[in-house]
Amino acid sequence: MTENPVRQPRRPEDFAVYYAERPPWDIGRPQPVIQAHAGEFTGAVLDIGCGTGEHALLAASLGLAATGVDTSPEAIELARAKAAERGLTARFEVANAVDLGALGQRFETIVDSALFHVFDDADRVRYVASLGDAIADGGRYHLLCFSDEQPGEWGPRRISEREIREAFRDWRIEVLERATFDLTNVVAQAWRAVLSPR
Numbered sequence: 001m002t003e004n005p006v007r008q009p010r011r012p013e014d015f016a017v018y019y020a021e022r023p024p025w026d027i028g029r030p031q032p033v034i035q036a037h038a039g040e041f042t043g044a045v046l047d048i049g050c051g052t053g054e055h056a057l058l059a060a061s062l063g064l065a066a067t068g069v070d071t072s073p074e075a076i077e078l079a080r081a082k083a084a085e086r087g088l089t090a091r092f093e094v095a096n097a098v099d100l101g102a103l104g105q106r107f108e109t110i111v112d113s114a115l116f117h118v119f120d121d122a123d124r125v126r127y128v129a130s131l132g133d134a135i136a137d138g139g140r141y142h143l144l145c146f147s148d149e150q151p152g153e154w155g156p157r158r159i160s161e162r163e164i165r166e167a168f169r170d171w172r173i174e175v176l177e178r179a180t181f182d183l184t185n186v187v188a189q190a191w192r193a194v195l196s197p198r
Contacts, residue, residue: 025183026051030058031113031144033179033192038062040142040194043108046134048097049115053079053090059109060088069095069103098126101133110134110141114181116167117145117156128167135197140174143193144181150189164193171195 030038031054038058045059050068052075059066060083068090070076079092095103097115110131119127131141148158164176172195179192 022184023051025114026054027182027184028054030054031182033144033181033190034058034111034113034142037142037192037194040140041109041111043136043139044105045109045111046100046103046107047111047113048100049112049118050079050092051075053082053092055111055113056090056092057083057086057088059111060090061086064109066090067103067105067107068092069097069100071096098123098130100130103134105134106136106139107134108136108139110139112141113144114146114156116143117159124167132197137197139196141171141193141195143191143195144179145191146181147178147189147191149178155183155188159191161191164191168193168195170198172198 034055035058041059041062041064044065045056045067047053047056047059047066047068050056050070053068056066056068056079068079071094073094076092076094083090083092135141145159146156148160150158161176165173173193174196175192175194177192179190181188181190
């Protein structure tokens with residue numbers, strides 16, 4: 001298998017370079033593991049780090065109120081265009097995942113496909129706190145991130161099961177299992193988790 005040469009962008013301006021073309025994480029459809037569990041989505045849905053909006057649009061196609069946020073204006077423009085093209089209603093906003101309280105809304109379902117693994121240790125703490133500001137009582141956070149079981153040096157930071165448990169030690173872990181994450185030219189090892197605030 002050929003290794004994917006993608007390097008991990010970290011700042012909003014880094015992502016602009018990727019969205020000038022097709023980023024390797026934009027497969028043009030929802031991640032299969034998220035699609036398989038979309039029936040678990042309820043209420044208002046927030047897709048954090050939504051990129052071009054596939055998971056928010058999936059929620060909208062199920063008749064749910066969907067919002068997608070990303071730090072990349074380029075990605076948000078592409079997501080809005082996809083929504084219009086598909087005749088779906090979803091809200092897309094440029095926003096910072098470590099300041100979700102600024103959205104002024106709480107969500108019953110939060111989807112994170114490939115965002116958690118971009119944060120360094122300090123921002124990860126801020127991100128988890130931010131999730132607490134955005135999730136509704138009884139809400140669930142659906143996580144899909146790169147796994148430390150993925151070989152090679154390319155791509156994003158690898159995340160261990162222990163790191164997920166530590167980051168969410170004050171949350172209830174309903175599901176934590178091995179999964180896969182599709183890229184345009186490779187399938188990577190991942191973790192899938194479903195968590196809720198205690």
